[in-house]
Amino acid sequence: MQYADSSALVTRSWQRCHQTGLHPTDQANDQIITGKRIKEIIKENQALIQYTVPIFEKLFPFIHQMGHIAMLVDRQGNIIHTIGDPDFADHAQRVQLQVGANWEESRKGTNAIGTALVESRPVRIHAEQHFFRENQFLTCAAAPIYDADGEFLGVVNVSGQKEGFHPYILSLASLAADSLQNKLLLETSKHEHLLTLKELDQISASHQTPLVSLDRDRRIVRANAAAVGILGKDCLGKEFVGKKGYTTQTISDQTSKMWRSVALHKKADTPDQRGLLTSFSRLAGSCKRIVQTKELALKAALTHYPVLLLGESGTGKEVVAQSIHQASTRATQPFIAVNCSAIPDNLVESEMFGYESGAFTGANREGSIGKFEAAKQGTIFLDEIGDMSLRAQAALLRVLQEKVITPVGSTRTRPVHARVIAATHRNLPEEIKAGRFRADLYYRLKGIQINLPSLRERSDVIELAEHLLRQINEDDAPVPVLAPDAQKLLRSYQWPGNVRELQSVLMQAAFLADGGEIEAHHLQLDLPDLAAYDDNQPILSLREAEIAAIQKSLAASGGNVSKAAKLLQIGRNTLYRKMEEYRISNTANMGSV
Numbered sequence: 336m337q338y339a340d341s342s343a344l345v346t347r348s349w350q351r352c353h354q355t356g357l358h359p360t361d362q363a364n365d366q367i368i369t370g371k372r373i374k375e376i377i378k379e380n381q382a383l384i385q386y387t388v389p390i391f392e393k394l395f396p397f398i399h400q401m402g403h404i405a406m407l408v409d410r411q412g413n414i415i416h417t418i419g420d421p422d423f424a425d426h427a428q429r430v431q432l433q434v435g436a437n438w439e440e441s442r443k444g445t446n447a448i449g450t451a452l453v454e455s456r457p458v459r460i461h462a463e464q465h466f467f468r469e470n471q472f473l474t475c476a477a478a479p480i481y482d483a484d485g486e487f488l489g490v491v492n493v494s495g496q497k498e499g500f501h502p503y504i505l506s507l508a509s510l511a512a513d514s515l516q517n518k519l520l521l522e523t524s525k526h527e528h529l530l531t532l533k534e535l536d537q538i539s540a541s542h543q544t545p546l547v548s549l550d551r552d553r554r555i556v557r558a559n560a561a562a563v564g565i566l567g568k569d570c571l572g573k574e575f576v577g578k579k580g581y582t583t584q585t586i587s588d589q590t591s592k593m594w595r596s597v598a599l600h601k602k603a604d605t606p607d608q609r610g611l612l613t614s615f616s617r618l619a620g621s622c623k624r625i626v627q628t629k630e631l632a633l634k635a636a637l638t639h640y641p642v643l644l645l646g647e648s649g650t651g652k653e654v655v656a657q658s659i660h661q662a663s664t665r666a667t668q669p670f671i672a673v674n675c676s677a678i679p680d681n682l683v684e685s686e687m688f689g690y691e692s693g694a695f696t697g698a699n700r701e702g703s704i705g706k707f708e709a710a711k712q713g714t715i716f717l718d719e720i721g722d723m724s725l726r727a728q729a730a731l732l733r734v735l736q737e738k739v740i741t742p743v744g745s746t747r748t749r750p751v752h753a754r755v756i757a758a759t760h761r762n763l764p765e766e767i768k769a770g771r772f773r774a775d776l777y778y779r780l781k782g783i784q785i786n787l788p789s790l791r792e793r794s795d796v797i798e799l800a801e802h803l804l805r806q807i808n809e810d811d812a813p814v815p816v817l818a819p820d821a822q823k824l825l826r827s828y829q830w831p832g833n834v835r836e837l838q839s840v841l842m843q844a845a846f847l848a849d850g851g852e853i854e855a856h857h858l859q860l861d862l863p864d865l866a867a868y869d870d871n872q873p874i875l876s877l878r879e880a881e882i883a884a885i886q887k888s889l890a891a892s893g894g895n896v897s898k899a900a901k902l903l904q905i906g907r908n909t910l911y912r913k914m915e916e917y918r919i920s921n922t923a924n925m926g927s928v
């Protein structure tokens with residue numbers, strides 16, 4: 336789905352409002368449909384509401400946690416079904432954000448529902464972007480819904496108070512609209528051949544699974560937006576011959592279960608509210624990369640696909656795994672983390688799959704259940720999967736393929752219900768090339784692949800640092816403030832240990848600052864030259880240490896700034912900036928870069 340450039344879209348909408356003669360300080364022309372007419376409208380949209388109810392129930396924990404409400408709106412802009420936070424619903428009624436109200440743009444000015452209806456695309460309208468002042472306390476996102484034949488049916492809208500702004504409410508609305516569309520597509524293509532396309536090289540960050548339905552002659556009868564994006568706008572009616580770079584998978588009974596689970600989980604399965612509060616909110620950060628990561632993790636939480644988390648050490652892979660678990664319908668079941676690199680090779684099977692009594696010398700007399708069984712219908716988190724031996728990989732692959740385990744010393748298999756989330760800091764395609772990792776296992780594990788950005792790639796280091804400082808500060812003492820020089824240093828440092836390193840540096844700094852402002856000299860960073868520090872030499876100030884490190888790296892690289900920056904593990908521009916700041920001239924090689 337295409338997200339619109341919000342500023343251009345808002346400008347267009349405001350122009351339409353002015354042209355219609357609306358004025359921001361006017362009161363909206365509210366029209367609440369009640370009685371017979373609303374009953375008729377609800378009846379006309381009964382099927383749509385019926386499909387929406389379970390999807391909204393699935394979203395309820397997220398919506399409620401955010402203090403928002405979700406709405407189903409028909410193509411005329413009438414709200415026909417809502418779910419969400421009752422407190423906010425009371426506020427919302429002040430501006431008639433309730434069943435029976437009409438939110439067409441010509442009536443209610445620029446707003447997510449009305450503007451999405453006009454623009455036929457997902458729209459987010461935040462606070463002052465609303466045309467009428469009376470609506471500016473809101474933050475809203477709406478995404479259009481189309482039926483399997485591409486007919487426009489209405490929108491899904493998520494709204495809350497502007498203070499509760501979440502960057503991913505648009506994704507949430509789009510996700511609900513996508514699930515609804517897929518459900519409609521599945522219903523209408525019961526007699527057709529329904530298949531999905533899977534990227535061979537990489538699972539894209541797109542929010543929707545591509546779905547295509549074929550008639551008996553393999554002509555494409557229907558396709559959802561994701562499939563049209565891959566196959567081209569004119570794909571309908573054409574013979575389906577596959578697509579380079581993609582495999583196809585028929586949606587069998589088993590895979591359609593996955594869809595039902597996306598769309599139809601009953602409220603009884605919804606996760607624990609408190610769990611949710613600590614789930615995605617633990618993942619601090621608002622830079623683009625981390626928001627994308629959270630969106631994808633949220634999507635993963637709503638499915639039962641295996642998840643593969645890739646990222647350097649300390650980037651938060653385990654936090655993401657826990658967040659996915661807590662936000663999923665499995666939250667009330669166990670989350671079992673297994674560090675694959677810590678299990679001796681000869682114990683992998685018994686640790687993972689358990690053993691029967693007397694299976695081997697030293698084994699517990701009663702036998703023991705393995706991690707897969709301990710996870711029950713919850714999540715098993717296989718950390719450091721890239722460090723598993725090939726023998727253990729083969730055993731794991733069998734489990735993932737056959738969905739059963741055989742405890743050591745037993746002949747009886749037991750079913751596996753747990754969802755697998757795997758993680759590694761290794762580059763698995765390279766491990767495969769080197770013959771250290773099985774390609775078939777890799778493809779099994781990467782149902783949804785989430786790449787976690789390193790701290791170097793993130794633009795929100797200070798925000799993250801402030802979040803971590805609040806966490807570190809256990810008692811009610813004031814949270815230490817980061818002085819400008821400390822912020823500068825935190826931004827320019829290369830963070831080989833990522834968030835874990837940032838956490839420990841801040842912990843030390845808070846201790847050293849002793850309740851005062853944290854300054855640059857409180858930050859004990861692992862600067863390269865400190866490794867070479869000799870006991871007999873005086874301790875250098877941070878500035879002196881940086882100067883010495885830069886001079887040494889320039890000398891070692893023969894004046895080549897790129898090489899010197901590499902040695903220092905910083906970017907070339909950062910090195911140039913520091914050379915300028917410390918007035919270091921490149922005497923080793925004046926002409927070189």
Ligand SMILES: Nc1ncnc2c1ncn2[C@@H]1O[C@H](COP(=O)(O)OP(=O)(O)OP(=O)(O)O)[C@@H](O)[C@H]1O
Nearest residue numbers: 617618619620647648649650651652653654834835
């Ligand atoms: N976005 C984040 N917000 C807040 N804390 C975070 C974030 N990312 C990571 N952390 C914290 O950083 C530390 C390291 O995270 P975690 O253990 O999840 O990393 P990892 O990638 O699994 O590391 P490894 O590969 O070494 O196992 C944890 O204490 C975690 O709470």
